Amino acid sequence: MARIDSLAELDKLRERLQEEMRLREGGEEVKVVVTMGTCGIAAGAREVITAILEEISKRGLKGVTVGQTGCAGLCHYEPLVEVERPGTEKVTYVHVDEKKAREIVSKHLVNGQVIKEWTIK
Amino acid sequence: MMEELAHHILDIARNSVEAGATRLEITVEEDTQSGVLRFVVGDNGPGMPEHVRRRMLDPFFTTKSGKKVGLGLPLLQMAVQRCGGHLEVSSAPGQGTTVVATFPYYCWDRPPLGDIPRTVVGLLAGSDQVDLCYRHVYNGQVFELDTVEIRLRLRGIPLQTPEVLLWLRQHLAESINNLCGGGEDGQDRLARRAG
Numbered sequence: 001m002a003r004i005d006s007l008a009e010l011d012k013l014r015e016r017l018q019e020e021m022r023l024r025e026g027g028e029e030v031k032v033v034v035t036m037g038t039c040g041i042a043a044g045a046r047e048v049i050t051a052i053l054e055e056i057s058k059r060g061l062k063g064v065t066v067g068q069t070g071c072a073g074l075c076h077y078e079p080l081v082e083v084e085r086p087g088t089e090k091v092t093y094v095h096v097d098e099k100k101a102r103e104i105v106s107k108h109l110v111n112g113q114v115i116k117e118w119t120i121k
Numbered sequence: 122m123m124e125e126l127a128h129h130i131l132d133i134a135r136n137s138v139e140a141g142a143t144r145l146e147i148t149v150e151e152d153t154q155s156g157v158l159r160f161v162v163g164d165n166g167p168g169m170p171e172h173v174r175r176r177m178l179d180p181f182f183t184t185k186s187g188k189k190v191g192l193g194l195p196l197l198q199m200a201v202q203r204c205g206g207h208l209e210v211s212s213a214p215g216q217g218t219t220v221v222a223t224f225p226y227y228c229w230d231r232p233p234l235g236d237i238p239r240t241v242v243g244l245l246a247g248s249d250q251v252d253l254c255y256r257h258v259y260n261g262q263v264f265e266l267d268t269v270e271i272r273l274r275l276r277g278i279p280l281q282t283p284e285v286l287l288w289l290r291q292h293l294a295e296s297i298n299n300l301c302g303g304g305e306d307g308q309d310r311l312a313r314r315a316g
Binding site for chain 1: 123128187188193247248274277278283284286288
C-alpha cells in the first residue's frame with residue numbers, strides 16, 4: 001500500500017514543480033559538481049551530494065544544477081565540491097563533509113559568499 | 122577501504138557511467154536461508170577489450186588519463202576475498218560489462234550492505250543520460266524500480282530535480298524496508314543488514 005501512496009506523492013510533487021517552472025524567469029544557472037571517483041566515494045562524496053540536494057530542496061533554491069564527475073587527481077583533498085557561477089572563476093572546496101556542504105549551499109549559493117578557508121586554488 | 126557494500130556498488134556503477142553506459146541494472150539479492158548476499162551491476166557500456174580485462178584487478182592499472190592507480194575493482198576484490206566470497210566480471214567490446222560479487226551472508230568480515238537509497242540517488246544526481254533499473258530480492262520476494270517509468274510519470278520534469286531525487290530516496294527506503302523488514306523478527310533482520 002505504501003507504494004501507491006508514495007507514487008501519488010510523486011504526482012503531486014510533479015504538479016508543484018511544473019507550476020514553479022512556469023513561474024520561474026530564466027535566471028542564471030549555478031553548477032555544483034561533486035567528484036565521485038573511488039577516492040571521493042571512500043571519503044564520503046555520497047553523503048556530501050545528498051546533503052547538498054537536501055539543503056537546496058529545503059531552501060527551495062532554483063537555478064542550481066547538481067552534477068558529478070570522476071576523480072580529479074586531488075585524491076588526498078577528497079571529498080571535493082566545485083561551484084561554478086557564470087562569469088566568475090570556478091571555486092573548489094576541499095575536505096568537504098555534510099556540515100560543510102550545507103554551509104556551502106547557504107553561504108555560497110544563497111549569499112554568493114565564498115568560504116575562502118575551505119578552498120584551494 | 123569501503124565501509125559499505127553500497128559504496129562498492131556506487132563505485133562500480135560510476136565506472137559504467139564514466140565509460141559511457143546509458144542503462145544500468147543493479148540487483149541486490151539477499152538469501153538468508155542459503156546464507157548468500159550477492160550484488161550485480163550490469164551496463165550497456167562499450168565493454169572492456171581483452172588487454173583491459175586482463176589487468177582490471179591490478180591496482181596500478183587504470184584506463185583514465187592522468188592517473189596512476191585504479192582502485193575500484195581491486196578494492197572490491199579484496200572485500201570479497203576477505204570473507205571467502207567470489208567476484209566475477211564478464212565484459213567484451215560491444216557487449217557491456219557485468220560485475221557479480223557474491224558474499225557469505227553471515228560473516229564478520231563482510232561489510233554491511235549499507236545505504237542503498239542514498240547510493241541510487243548519489244548515482245543519479247547529475248547523470249541525466251543514465252537510466253537505472255534497481256532490483257532487490259529478499260528470500261525470493263522482489264522489489265523493482267525503473268527510472269524509465271519514473272521519468273514517464275514526471276512528464277518532462279527532470280529526474281535530477283533535488284526534490285524528485287529526495288522523493289526517490291524515501292520511496293526506495295520504504296520499499297526496501299517493507300520487503301526485508303516485515304514480520305516479527307523485523308528489527309533483528311534490519312540490525313543484521315545494517316551490520
